[in-house]
Amino acid sequence: MAKTIDPYGSKLVEDYQNLIEDFGLDTFDKSSFPNPNRLMRRGVVFGGRDLKRIADCIKNDKPYYALSGIMPTGDEIHLGNKMVVENLKYFQDHGAETIILIADLEAQAARGVSLEEGRKRALNFHIPAYIALGLDPEKTKFYFQSDNKEVIHKAYEFSQKVTLNEFKAVYGNADPGRIMSAVTQIADILYPQFEERMPGVIPVGPDQDPHIRLTRDVVGKMKKEGYVPPSGIYHKYTPSLDGDIKMSKSKPMSCITLPTSPEEACEKIKRAVTGGRDTLEEQKEKGAVIEEDMVFELLKQHLVEDDDELERIYERYSSGDMLSGEIKELACEKMTEFLKNFEERFEKAKRMTDDLDFVEFE
Amino acid sequence: MAKTIDPYGSKLVEDYQNLIEDFGLDTFDKSSFPNPNRLMRRGVVFGGRDLKRIADCIKNDKPYYALSGIMPTGDEIHLGNKMVVENLKYFQDHGAETIILIADLEAQAARGVSLEEGRKRALNFHIPAYIALGLDPEKTKFYFQSDNKEVIHKAYEFSQKVTLNEFKAVYGNADPGRIMSAVTQIADILYPQFEERMPGVIPVGPDQDPHIRLTRDVVGKMKKEGYVPPSGIYHKYTPSLDGDIKMSKSKPMSCITLPTSPEEACEKIKRAVTGGRDTLEEQKEKGAVIEEDMVFELLKQHLVEDDDELERIYERYSSGDMLSGEIKELACEKMTEFLKNFEERFEKAKRMTDDLDFVEFE
Numbered sequence: 001m002a003k004t005i006d007p008y009g010s011k012l013v014e015d016y017q018n019l020i021e022d023f024g025l026d027t028f029d030k031s032s033f034p035n036p037n038r039l040m041r042r043g044v045v046f047g048g049r050d051l052k053r054i055a056d057c058i059k060n061d062k063p064y065y066a067l068s069g070i071m072p073t074g075d076e077i078h079l080g081n082k083m084v085v086e087n088l089k090y091f092q093d094h095g096a097e098t099i100i101l102i103a104d105l106e107a108q109a110a111r112g113v114s115l116e117e118g119r120k121r122a123l124n125f126h127i128p129a130y131i132a133l134g135l136d137p138e139k140t141k142f143y144f145q146s147d148n149k150e151v152i153h154k155a156y157e158f159s160q161k162v163t164l165n166e167f168k169a170v171y172g173n174a175d176p177g178r179i180m181s182a183v184t185q186i187a188d189i190l191y192p193q194f195e196e197r198m199p200g201v202i203p204v205g206p207d208q209d210p211h212i213r214l215t216r217d218v219v220g221k222m223k224k225e226g227y228v229p230p231s232g233i234y235h236k237y238t239p240s241l242d243g244d245i246k247m248s249k250s251k252p253m254s255c256i257t258l259p260t261s262p263e264e265a266c267e268k269i270k271r272a273v274t275g276g277r278d279t280l281e282e283q284k285e286k287g288a289v290i291e292e293d294m295v296f297e298l299l300k301q302h303l304v305e306d307d308d309e310l311e312r313i314y315e316r317y318s319s320g321d322m323l324s325g326e327i328k329e330l331a332c333e334k335m336t337e338f339l340k341n342f343e344e345r346f347e348k349a350k351r352m353t354d355d356l357d358f359v360e361f362e
Numbered sequence: 363m364a365k366t367i368d369p370y371g372s373k374l375v376e377d378y379q380n381l382i383e384d385f386g387l388d389t390f391d392k393s394s395f396p397n398p399n400r401l402m403r404r405g406v407v408f409g410g411r412d413l414k415r416i417a418d419c420i421k422n423d424k425p426y427y428a429l430s431g432i433m434p435t436g437d438e439i440h441l442g443n444k445m446v447v448e449n450l451k452y453f454q455d456h457g458a459e460t461i462i463l464i465a466d467l468e469a470q471a472a473r474g475v476s477l478e479e480g481r482k483r484a485l486n487f488h489i490p491a492y493i494a495l496g497l498d499p500e501k502t503k504f505y506f507q508s509d510n511k512e513v514i515h516k517a518y519e520f521s522q523k524v525t526l527n528e529f530k531a532v533y534g535n536a537d538p539g540r541i542m543s544a545v546t547q548i549a550d551i552l553y554p555q556f557e558e559r560m561p562g563v564i565p566v567g568p569d570q571d572p573h574i575r576l577t578r579d580v581v582g583k584m585k586k587e588g589y590v591p592p593s594g595i596y597h598k599y600t601p602s603l604d605g606d607i608k609m610s611k612s613k614p615m616s617c618i619t620l621p622t623s624p625e626e627a628c629e630k631i632k633r634a635v636t637g638g639r640d641t642l643e644e645q646k647e648k649g650a651v652i653e654e655d656m657v658f659e660l661l662k663q664h665l666v667e668d669d670d671e672l673e674r675i676y677e678r679y680s681s682g683d684m685l686s687g688e689i690k691e692l693a694c695e696k697m698t699e700f701l702k703n704f705e706e707r708f709e710k711a712k713r714m715t716d717d718l719d720f721v722e723f724e
Contacts, residue, residue: 109518156471160539177522179538
């Protein structure tokens with residue numbers, strides 16, 4: 001087993017090592033965090049910015065926050081959201097004040113979802129889904145962007161600290177709507193610090209890095225304000241079942257979103273790209289090429305919690321003792337169990353949205 | 363007397379005729395408006411956009427609005443603000459719903475004035491000053507930008523309708539802070555139409571045209587929303603007492619702001635550039651060159667209400683019957699009277715800010 005940042009390997013490792021260099025991230029060091037979660041243990045979490053600051057808060061029991069946003073468009077979430085929640089939950093379980101903002105202003109601006117509709121979708125789907133995925137509703141504060149005047153007011157202030165060129169450098173484009181959303185995100189990310197400065201960590205996939213980078217730039221320009229630059233923790237994308245780096249709705253047969261029926265998910269798993277050999281003999285002799293196997297990746301990232309169990313699957317599959325059809329069947333079973341469990345928890349969570357802890361604004 | 367758009371002439375006329383062409387304005391036609399005010403009668407109001415729409419509302423007693431904003435920075439206002447108020451008052455007296463917004467978000471973002479400070483300044487100075495200049499507080503609705511969530515929410519929506527290139531074309535630059543302010547102004551300008559679409563008129567100096575132009579562009583792109591493109595009414599700048607096109611605080615000795623002491627104002631008037639001749643004899647023989655006379659311009663724009671009186675001054679001064687020293691003395695007297703009157707009305711207005719009609723938000 002290669003000792004890369006990804007202990008189980010994947011052809012996509014190289015891309016993430018490039019990202020670490022391109023973005024100027026630190027390679028994630030799981031030994032800094034007590035009881036690392038599945039994603040941390042297995043190199044799915046691959047990088048960070050200023051994570052030592054967060055590790056110190058955990059170690060010394062100091063206040064810090066973990067924050068993420070929900071864009072209330074559509075009525076499904078993807079496996080990347082699942083990873084965000086799992087990392088949020090890790091920090092929540094390790095002393096972080098946890099804040100979830102509903103980006104209803106952005107959903108309205110960018111996708112034409114009315115604020116009323118955004119609110120309804122968040123309450124009826126996105127928030128219950130996040131709770132179903134593990135977020136503790138009793139330890140989480142929620143707010144709607146459109147309610148949070150402080151965030152909006154600060155967005156105006158922060159907008160003065162970014163030049164158009166910086167903006168273009170970070171985002172690639174700089175349309176006015178994009179700019180409005182981005183400066184609001186800066187304010188969202190710093191919101192838990194308005195009252196009292198403290199470290200905070202934002203779990204993201206690589207595509208969300210611009211927000212963290214821009215926020216850190218703005219903090220750097222407002223030194224006398226004393227904001228703590230937000231830390232970022234970066235997880236890999238769940239690869240598309242056809243082998244592309246990221247699952248995407250543009251290829252629906254290679255993409256599993258939540259909610260979905262076990263039948264549909266299993267159908268997609270059946271068609272997934274594996275590292276199985278061309279013939280049964282070759283497979284039995286050489287074993288599967290795990291690095292190219294999207295089904296193993298799915299088990300590793302999402303479906304097998306126990307490390308020993310995953311290790312056994314790895315051994316059997318890479319040694320030729322297990323066939324591609326078998327690992328697909330296993331993944332289908334595990335996925336079915338996960339989906340049923342998600343469905344149950346989701347229905348339960350939906351019934352408790354009246355009791356959520358929304359930040360109160362005057 | 364030359365029959366230009368400015369019946370009393372001024373060397374600066376040509377600049378405004380160029381502006382009309384450059385901006386694509388209509389030359390202002392005072393005959394469309396009943397009982398035109400001093401600025402309208404004298405060509406100080408020189409142009410408009412879609413003013414026929416407003417004239418029709420007045421004629422047919424249909425609902426429309428007049429709107430302006432106050433940026434609560436500093437504790438003085440300039441004579442350009444005075445002209446804005448006079449035009450607002452004209453429309454207020456002719457059936458317009460009148461709205462004044464306090465741009466506290468912009469003052470915070472662009473000038474670092476905290477929202478609390480901006481609110482205080484607006485209530486203690488800017489609003490009473492506007493009332494002292496003629497705005498009827500009982501017929502005016504006020505709001506603070508920072509209170510008006512609807513405006514902010516719509517700003518996000520409108521930001522999606524402007525491209526960076528349009529923005530640059532209209533404003534020359536496109537810094538994120540400028541963009542935030544500008545899209546908020548679009549929402550401010552359209553705010554009275556959120557509930558019910560209707561024409562509206564914004565009195566401005568030429569430098570405020572970009573806001574009107576951009577708002578009209580956005581309205582044009584949202585045809586199915588049915589907003590009525592806002593009309594603009596354009597007044598000339600009060601020229602700097604040294605002869606430049608615009609009074610500016612960068613030349614304090616040529617700039618009269620409110621409040622000021624009569625002594626200080628008269629001292630500045632004494633030093634003003636006039637159209638007087640080099641010698642007493644020449645002056646008596648040829649009369650003053652009114653077109654170059656900043657003191658006459660001050661009387662015309664601000665200090666002499668009665669047209670016959672102004673006409674008499676014009677005749678005497680241009681015929682050589684009146685000397686530059688005399689017109690300065692006259693201007694000093696009139697200015698003193700105006701300033702005393704302003705001071706009195708201001709103090710009275712300050713005592714009534716508790717009774718102002720602020721828009722209520724949930």
